Amino acid sequence: MASGGSEGGDDDSKPPGEDKSGLSDGDWRANAHEGEGGQGSVNSWVNVDSNQKIIDRIAITDSWSTEDTEEPERYRGIYEELVRKGMSMSDAIFGGSSRIPFYKEAYxxxxxxxxxRATETGTVRMRGYRRGNANDPRRVPGSIHWRIYMDHCYAGDLWKLIDFHAMDGTPIPESFIWYAMECLASALVQMETCARARPYAREQKDETIVLLDIKPTNVLLDMAGQSGRYPVYPRLRISDFGSAHITYKDDPENMYNRLEMTVTPGFQAPELNRPPISTVVEEISDADEEEEEEEEEEEEEEEEEEEEEEEEEEEEEEEEE
Structure with missing residues (x-):
């Protein structure tokens, strides 16, 4: 997908130059390779009109996953929402036989x-997703190809911005730092709000979406002019939801570290280093057992001392007699 339309598609038997984006609306062409991840790659595509003028841009991620395609209970109802929004594309392209919808990242x-589109968002907008049929380049047994279509963010990512200022020897403006923090905070509030407003959310309204792999390369910079207070700054949007989980404070899956941990060393939250509750319970149990053993030993020593004292007293009495 790095050049032309002959790569990154779903069927290598297609002739070179044919649109292999999987999109039916327009003439889409692979534009640039944007990056690699642990499970796939990201490429930008452009839609051109009859005059070869670019009229739209998207980013397409191709990922391979071995996670179960059966929809977990806590994600129930989300697929119907995606269908209502027009985001499920599997049926239209491959027919009903491939309609296995659950892919957590896309959900x-x-x-x-x-x-x-008039509603502001702190995350990269998804336009659609579907199950593909390309082979996993890593050759992992049982992996499934998934393709996510999303808005293309024009200005790179936060890491490139930080690196540019470091190489240039110029400080990042303080106003931009505050603006970036505001964008990220708004995105986190959005994650909580959407989790609690989703279909079949818990009645306690205590859930949120926890993203375990927030880092500068996953914070994309969109077009400038989308903020009234900071019109010259690009809009920051969080991307890459492969590490995301819907959870809540007392969630057993969370407390016992049963959730899949997708993190980047150096960027993970410090609380992720804590041992699971099961380990803590085992440590406490071990400590309790040791304490009980020590108490039993002390009691035995005291009993032995008392017996020795009694024997000494009896011997003294016999001597006096």
């Missing part, structure tokens, strides 16, 4: 994408 990103 979460689609849930966070507002139905109206």
């Amino acid at each position: 979460v990103q689609g849930l966070l994408t507002p139905e109206s």
